[in-house]
Amino acid sequence: MxxxxxxxxxxxxxxxxxxxxxxxxxxxxxxxxxxxxxxxxxxxxxxxxxxxxxxxxxxxxxxxxxxxxxxxxxxxxxxxxxxxxxxxxxxxxxxxxxxxxxxxxxxxxxxxxxxxxxxxxxxxxxxxxxxxxxxxxxxxxxxxxxxxxxxxxxxxxxxxxxxxxxxxxxxxxxxxxxxxxxxxxxxxxxxxxxxxxxxxxxxxxxxxxxxxxxxxxxxxxxxxxxxxxxxxxxxxxxxxxxxxxxxxxxxxxxxxxxxxxxxxxxxxxxxxDENVYLLGAFDQYILGPGTNDAELLPAAHRAKVSRAAGWISPLVVAGGRITGTWELTEDTVLLSMFDDAKPLPEHGIDAAVDHLAAVAGRPKLTVRTG
Incomplete structure (x- = not known):
């Protein structure tokens, strides 16, 4: 197969x-x-x-x-x-x-x-x-x-x-x-x-x-x-x-x-699946296969996800692959996209951010790319 x-x-x-x-x-x-x-x-x-x-x-x-x-x-x-x-x-x-x-x-x-x-x-x-x-x-x-x-x-x-x-x-x-x-x-x-x-x-x-x-x-x-x-x-x-x-x-x-x-x-x-998803720190989506899986997480960007003291960053997932990380401030989601990642579709990231806002109990979150 x-x-x-x-x-x-x-x-x-x-x-x-x-x-x-x-x-x-x-x-x-x-x-x-x-x-x-x-x-x-x-x-x-x-x-x-x-x-x-x-x-x-x-x-x-x-x-x-x-x-x-x-x-x-x-x-x-x-x-x-x-x-x-x-x-x-x-x-x-x-x-x-x-x-x-x-x-x-x-x-x-x-x-x-x-x-x-x-x-x-x-x-x-x-x-x-x-x-x-x-x-x-x-x-x-x-x-x-x-x-x-x-x-x-x-x-x-x-x-x-x-x-x-x-x-x-x-x-x-x-x-x-x-x-x-x-x-x-x-x-x-x-x-x-x-x-x-x-x-x-x-x-x-x-x-x-x-x-x-x-x-x-x-x-x-x-x-x-x-x-x-x-x-x-x-x-x-x-x-x-x-x-x-x-x-x-x-x-x-x-x-x-x-x-x-x-x-x-x-x-x-x-x-x-071409959708965009935002997953949190220490998420099983990457911990299951492991951060050494270069197909899922390109080796050039592993250090941006698997960080010092065992910290695993929140994930931006697009097309199934990890394409960046994110962090949440009071009312903003700051995206740090990998330099070789494809641009995210606007409607796709909007849906992911709206879901995160609902889960986090925030009325609205804006998106900024760092």
Whole structure:
């Protein structure tokens, strides 16, 4: 099966509720996106609101509080809001990489595999049925002489020592207390939490979800998206192979990837989408395939999107390709178009800005190109 990149992007825009906004629940939108990055809560809210036919303020936070979504360190070690079933599957696959047992991780963060195992047990016990701030959790841990030497790393806002615990299902984020982060057990907060599934089943769930939104894609792209290539390549290829007829090989302008077979006819029938869309910071449209995808984001402009300290800029998407970035002031959308981008159709950018204004609760936004 052969298709063009323009067909792939048009299909992804529909699957991701960008071209056709979702009429279902917030968890349904989050599930389709395989989670939304939630390092910055407002970015997660915007990602969902832009894709919803009836956007509501604080929709993600509301679902997190209700336990229909969970917030935890997941893909690539970053905070995501996820549906419980997909979250559990992704965590199980990430935990299988055992990154905390690698010498470089131990050198960087000062904890041995035995200490991480002991931390996992202790945190699961401490958080059973309660919600604690970071300070309260660390205080309970360092009261034990076994963990006193890890206090500085445990207090770090990067959470390096806590991430392996999250991947093993021992903790997740709880509701924020003002500016303070909290932690709890998934079993305490997440509705219907059943623990982490068996690895092969978890991998099948995660791969199917990923291909259903970001396909056609390779095992290597999936590995980079989920674990920053921490899984063994042969293992990931084996998981893809085990899906058998459930996936179909697709040639996209000479690049081979895999798609769920059930979506093959829909992709083949897709026609290019020439519309203009404005997507927010840390948006899944680029995080799914990765900022190294030079077809979607030309390599010459990658640094304008993937910036210092892991910041991912808001995106201007035209014809499916990323053609610039934008920022919002009080009443103006400032576009920074790539120097080789085609001029945007006036009616196209007007529609995108009007949608952004509606989502942001602004009566009117003007457009300026910087």
């Amino acid at each position: 052969r298709v063009t990149w323009e067909q792939v992007w048009a299909w992804r825009l529909r699957r991701q509720y960008v071209a056709e906004r979702g009429t279902g629940s917030v968890p349904e939108i989050v599930a389709r996106l395989c989670g939304v990055q939630a390092q910055v809560t407002s970015a997660a809210e915007l990602a969902v609101a832009l894709r919803s036919a009836t956007p509501k303020s604080d929709a993600v936070v509301t679902e997190l509080a209700a336990g229909t979504l969970m917030k935890t360190w997941a893909m690539r070690g970053t905070l995501h809001a996820l549906t419980p079933d997909l979250g559990a599957a992704c965590l199980a696959v990430m935990a299988s990489a055992r990154t905390w047992e690698k010498p470089i991780w131990q050198r960087n963060f000062g904890a041995s595999p035995a200490e991480v195992a002991a931390l996992t047990e202790a945190v699961a016990r401490i958080l059973d049925g309660v919600v604690l701030t970071r300070e309260e959790l660390v205080g309970a841990l360092v009261a034990d002489t076994a963990f006193r030497g890890l206090g500085e790393e445990l207090r770090s806002g990067w959470g390096a020592l806590l991430k392996p615990l999250a991947w093993q299902g021992a903790l997740c984020h709880g509701p924020a207390q003002g500016s303070k982060v909290t932690f709890t057990s998934p079993a305490h907060l997440v509705r219907g939490w059943r623990g982490l599934p068996e690895l092969d089943a978890a991998a099948a769930t995660a791969i199917r979800a990923y291909l259903g939104t970001y396909g056609p894609a390779t095992p290597e792209t999936f590995n980079a998206w989920l674990t920053r290539n921490s899984l063994r390549k042969t293992q990931v290829r084996g998981w893809f192979s085990e899906l058998g007829d459930a996936i179909t090989e697709v040639d996209v302008a000479g690049r081979t990837g895999y798609l769920l077979t059930e979506h093959a006819d829909e992709l083949a029938a897709s026609t290019p």
